[in-house]
Amino acid sequence: MAFRKxxxxxxxxxxxxxxxxxxxxxxxxxxxxxxxxxxxxxKLVKGKSTQNDVLKLYGNPTSxxxxxxxxxxxxxxxxxxxxxxxxxxxxxSDGTSNEYHKSLILYFxxxxxxxxxxxxxxxxxxxxKQEVGDGSSFDAGVK
Numbered sequence: 001m002a003f004r005k006x007x008x009x010x011x012x013x014x015x016x017x018x019x020x021x022x023x024x025x026x027x028x029x030x031x032x033x034x035x036x037x038x039x040x041x042x043k044l045v046k047g048k049s050t051q052n053d054v055l056k057l058y059g060n061p062t063s064x065x066x067x068x069x070x071x072x073x074x075x076x077x078x079x080x081x082x083x084x085x086x087x088x089x090x091x092x093s094d095g096t097s098n099e100y101h102k103s104l105i106l107y108f109x110x111x112x113x114x115x116x117x118x119x120x121x122x123x124x125x126x127x128x129k130q131e132v133g134d135g136s137s138f139d140a141g142v143k
Contacts, residue, residue: 028078031058032104037120040104049115051108058104069110076104100124 026033043057054074061074082098100123107117 023082025081026079028062029058029076029104030078032076032078032102032120033080035102035104035120040118040120044106044115044118046115046117051113054106054115061106066110067107071110071116072108072113074106074108076106078102 044053051072051074058076062077063075065073065075067073078101080100082100101121102123103121105119105121106115108114109116
């Protein structure tokens with residue numbers, strides 16, 4: 001009888017751990033997940049790095065667009081969404097976002113096709129941060 005009680009208690013504990021642990025979904029370019037501006041600085045040089053150099057390092061971008069001057073803008077994106085058990089219970093969730101998003105944004109000169117600028121942006125559940133290729137950064141802090 002004691003063994004049966006111990007087994008049911010253990011089963012309940014395992015159920016609770018898995019129920020409240022939630023799940024994580026990841027999408028986009030996993031290669032930029034842990035990327036920092038310092039790593040980009042070490043691999044790319046403004047005015048010298050080509051689009052082929054970038055393709056070899058990071059693969060195909062998530063999107064390619066043109067700005068007003070006709071310069072190319074390449075964006076690499078990574079998104080991670082964490083959901084816990086409580087997020088699926090109506091009225092129990094606090095309504096805050098559990099999404100984390102990172103982008104590597106690169107600009108190429110339309111005439112030379114060489115890298116002209118880049119930045120790394122992070123938007124998470126508690127902060128927004130932007131690091132630019134000149135070493136400056138922007139941190140908006142807690143939302």
